[in-house]
Amino acid sequence: MVIPRAAAVVVDGRRALLIKRYLRHQTRSACVMCDAAGWDGPECPGHQYAVLPGGHVEDGEAAETAALRxxxxxxxxxAQVDRLLWTGEHNGRPASYFLMTAVTGTPLLSGPEAEAHRPNNTFELVWAEPEDFDDLGLYPADLRPPLAELLSPPA
Structure with missing residues (x-):
């Protein structure tokens, strides 16, 4: 069974909130990013990338609710969900991306990501502008153009 992914798009002017990652597994077969990149070596080389905050949609849960959770x-x-921005795929899973509004609080890494933070599995919250997306390796890459357009001031 394929578990859908839901993600939150938090915007502050020309910046979006991302989770910067470094992930390295002992073997290629244990690493979903090796699979997504088509890496065929026996060892995982390690991956530096960034994603929008998000994760699995639980059984019976609406995607909007999952993005908020x-x-x-x-x-x-x-926050509150403003609207669905895009749909796509994330590591072969259907993904929904929701624009957040009425965002409150100060972003602090928490939950399973904070608990799993180790030298081979790092998480860091960062604010990024469109010109940062390539260097950060925003994943999936097909998010870069629509997110950059969302963050661009109207002409």
Whole structure:
């Protein structure tokens, strides 16, 4: 069974809140990022990338609810869903991306991400502008153009 992913898009001017990651497993077969990148070596080389806050949609849970829950679990922020921005795929799973509004709090790494934070599995909250997306390796890469457009001032 494929578990959908829901993500929260938190915007502050020209910046979006991302989770910067470094992930390295002992073997390629244990690493979902190796699989997504098509890496075929026996060892995982380690991956540096960034994602929008989000995660699994629980059984019976609406994607909007999952995006709000994951945002709070990962960042301590609370918010409301403004609207669905995009749908796509994340590591072969359907993904929904929701714009957040009425965001309150100060972003602090929390929940399972804070507990799992180790040298080979790091998590860091960062505010990023569109020109940062390539260097951060915003994943999935097909999010970069629509997110950059969302963050661009109207012409």
């Amino acid at each position: 994951e945002l709070t679990e990962e960042t301590t922020l609370t």
